[in-house]
Amino acid sequence: MTGPSVTNPSETNPAGVNPAGANPSSTPPSVADTVDRSCARTRSWICDAVRVIEADANRSADTHLLRYPLPPEWGIDLYLKDESTHPTGSLKHRLARSLFLHAICNGWVVEDTPVIEASSGSTAVSEAYFAKLLGLPFIAVMPRSTSEEKIALIEWHGGTCHFVDEPSAIYDESRRLAASMDGHFMDQFTHAEGATDWRGNNNIAESIFEQMALERYPEPAWIVAGAGTGGTSATLGRYIRYRRYGTRLAVVDPQHSVFFEAWRDGAPHRTSDRGSLIEGIGRPRVEPSFVGQAIDRMIKVDDAASIATIRSAEQVLGRRVGGSTGTNLWGVFGLVAQMRQRGEHGSIVTLLCDGGERYAPTYYNDEWVAAQGLCLEEPLRVLERFHRTGEWA
Structure with a gap:
C-alpha cells in the first residue's frame, strides 16, 4: 500500500522561509543560535569601525619632520616632528586613534556605546573626532573652570562637555557616567601605553627613524618628549630598545x-x-602609563622657560607652537649645548605637539602670563645667548 506523498519543503521553498500564515517550526531557535546572530551583528560593526578608522589614517600623509635651524658649524642637526598637521591638530590624534582601536578590538566599545573621557584638552578634541566618525556619543568630563575656547572646540567635533566642580573628581565622575549610561570610560591615563603598538605599525617612533634615514646623522643622539599620559615616551623608549638603537x-x-x-x-x-x-604634559600624580624604566634622562623645566621658548621659537620658525613644544625645546637646547661642550656631533629629534593658535588667549597673552606671576625676561636672555653662542646657563 502506498503511503501519502511527502513534499520536501526545500523544493517548494528553497529559501526556507515560512509562507504567510504557515505555522512556524515546532523547534524554536536555540539560545546559542540567538547569541550567535547577535555576535555576528556586533562583529560586523567592529569590522566596519576598524575599517573607518584605518581609512581615516590612510587619507592622511605622515606628519612632517621639520629642520630647526642651528648654525651648521655646530655639527648638530635638530628636527621637530610636526604633529600639528593631524586632522585634529595635535599629537593626541595618534593616541585617540589607538585608544579607539584598542577599545573596539577588546569589545569594550560596540555600536551605540557612549564613550566617556576625563579630559578638557587635546585628547578630548581628538576622541570627539573619532567618536563622531563612528557615530558614537562622546562626553568629555572636565573641570567647570575649563576655558570657553576648549569647550567650543570639543563641541565643534561633536562632543558633549560634562562639568565637575573639583578637578580631581573627573576620574570618579567619568566612571560613574560610564556605569550609568552603559558606556565605556576610555581612561587615557591607564590605557595609553598598552593601546599603542610600540614595536612598529607606523607608530611615532618608527615614523621618526624612517624619516631620518637619509639625513646626515640618521640615528639621533637624543629624542626628547614630554609626558602627559606617559604613552608617547613609553612607545619611544620601548621602540628604541626593541630596534637596538643607541x-x-x-x-x-x-x-x-x-x-x-x-x-x-x-x-x-x-x-x-x-x-x-x-597643557598636554605634566601630571599631579604618576599615571599608570608612565614607564620610567624606558627613559634615559629627565629634565625639569620652569613654566616661564616653556612660555619664553615658544615666543622665541615663533621668531625662528615663523609660526606659533603650543606650550609643550616650548618645554621640549628648552630641554633640547640644554642637550645641544652639552654635546657642543663635549665636541660631539649628531642629531636630536623632538616633537612639535600642536599649533599655538589655540593658546593665543594664554601663553601668547602678556596679561595672562603676568597674572600667573611669570616673568619671561631671564629665560628669554638665556635663549638669545644660546642661539648666538651655543652656550647654556
Whole structure:
C-alpha cells in the first residue's frame, strides 16, 4: 500500500522561509543560535569601525619632520616632528586613534556605546573626532573652570562637555557616567601605553627613524618628549630598545608635575596638589602609563622657560607652537649645548605637539602670563645667548 506523498519543503521553498500564515517550526531557535546572530551583528560593526578608522589614517600623509635651524658649524642637526598637521591638530590624534582601536578590538566599545573621557584638552578634541566618525556619543568630563575656547572646540567635533566642580573628581565622575549610561570610560591615563603598538605599525617612533634615514646623522643622539599620559615616551623608549638603537630618550617635565621627582627618587606614588600650567604634559600624580624604566634622562623645566621658548621659537620658525613644544625645546637646547661642550656631533629629534593658535588667549597673552606671576625676561636672555653662542646657563 502506498503511503501519502511527502513534499520536501526545500523544493517548494528553497529559501526556507515560512509562507504567510504557515505555522512556524515546532523547534524554536536555540539560545546559542540567538547569541550567535547577535555576535555576528556586533562583529560586523567592529569590522566596519576598524575599517573607518584605518581609512581615516590612510587619507592622511605622515606628519612632517621639520629642520630647526642651528648654525651648521655646530655639527648638530635638530628636527621637530610636526604633529600639528593631524586632522585634529595635535599629537593626541595618534593616541585617540589607538585608544579607539584598542577599545573596539577588546569589545569594550560596540555600536551605540557612549564613550566617556576625563579630559578638557587635546585628547578630548581628538576622541570627539573619532567618536563622531563612528557615530558614537562622546562626553568629555572636565573641570567647570575649563576655558570657553576648549569647550567650543570639543563641541565643534561633536562632543558633549560634562562639568565637575573639583578637578580631581573627573576620574570618579567619568566612571560613574560610564556605569550609568552603559558606556565605556576610555581612561587615557591607564590605557595609553598598552593601546599603542610600540614595536612598529607606523607608530611615532618608527615614523621618526624612517624619516631620518637619509639625513646626515640618521640615528639621533637624543629624542626628547614630554609626558602627559606617559604613552608617547613609553612607545619611544620601548621602540628604541626593541630596534637596538643607541639613541637615548630624554623626557622633559613641566613645573608642578610629579613625573621628574618620582623618577629621580624612585617614588611612583608621588602626588601634588596642583596641575601643570603647560597643557598636554605634566601630571599631579604618576599615571599608570608612565614607564620610567624606558627613559634615559629627565629634565625639569620652569613654566616661564616653556612660555619664553615658544615666543622665541615663533621668531625662528615663523609660526606659533603650543606650550609643550616650548618645554621640549628648552630641554633640547640644554642637550645641544652639552654635546657642543663635549665636541660631539649628531642629531636630536623632538616633537612639535600642536599649533599655538589655540593658546593665543594664554601663553601668547602678556596679561595672562603676568597674572600667573611669570616673568619671561631671564629665560628669554638665556635663549638669545644660546642661539648666538651655543652656550647654556
